Amino acid sequence: CMYDFDLGYVQGMSDLLSPILYVMENEVDAFWCFVSFMDQMHQNFEEQMQGMKTQLIQLSTLLRLLDLTFWNYLESQESGYLYFCFRWLLIRFKRELSFQDVLRLWEVMWTGLPCQNFHLLICCSILDSEKQKIMEENFGFNEILKHINELSMKLNIEEILQKAEGLFHQIRSCKDLPHSISSILGLDTEHQRSDPTNAGAVAASQRAHLQNICSNGLSRENRLQNSGRPAFKS
Numbered sequence: 001c002m003y004d005f006d007l008g009y010v011q012g013m014s015d016l017l018s019p020i021l022y023v024m025e026n027e028v029d030a031f032w033c034f035v036s037f038m039d040q041m042h043q044n045f046e047e048q049m050q051g052m053k054t055q056l057i058q059l060s061t062l063l064r065l066l067d068l069t070f071w072n073y074l075e076s077q078e079s080g081y082l083y084f085c086f087r088w089l090l091i092r093f094k095r096e097l098s099f100q101d102v103l104r105l106w107e108v109m110w111t112g113l114p115c116q117n118f119h120l121l122i123c124c125s126i127l128d129s130e131k132q133k134i135m136e137e138n139f140g141f142n143e144i145l146k147h148i149n150e151l152s153m154k155l156n157i158e159e160i161l162q163k164a165e166g167l168f169h170q171i172r173s174c175k176d177l178p179h180s181i182s183s184i185l186g187l188d189t190e191h192q193r194s195d196p197t198n199a200g201a202v203a204a205s206q207r208a209h210l211q212n213i214c215s216n217g218l219s220r221e222n223r224l225q226n227s228g229r230p231a232f233k234s
Contacts, residue, residue, distance in 0.1 A: 017091070096153070124167055
């Protein structure tokens, strides 16, 4: 809150901090790790919540490709926007899993493998496991929301990860994959890296990214020094 006055504190941020603080043990190290994590997550907590809207659209796009029948069912129940997955995305399944399973899941997601936005495929994996019950019992909007919320602490993380990885390989092997899907999962970038004609462009992009990281780091330090505030108060 004191570090980023524009964003401030929003409910749910403490859910993202607690695993980092537990692992890092040192508060200063945990703070800077949290700052870096929030660089990725801040759009989830902005007033317009553009990050959440984008992720829900991307998730709906993926689910429509993977299981059109189920997607059509959800659409018929006014659940096609997948708002019942909101909490999953907002705090990265923090309230759906045991603490140790959260650590396991986040460790996987932070590798950036096997693709970008792998957390969306994790959502698809969970939904794939629940679709039969949802459709057979003809759940409506409220029943779907209730059922998804009641999955908390009942999920098997290893099964979820295995299925999510299987979904990734299923998508990657598709011929004529829609550009929207390739863009969501970063498969266009994967193709460019495998193409030697793009090696120079990729290298230049990586250099620019590193320079941006360095510049951001210096800017942070300068802002803190100029403000006269410590980076973290215990």
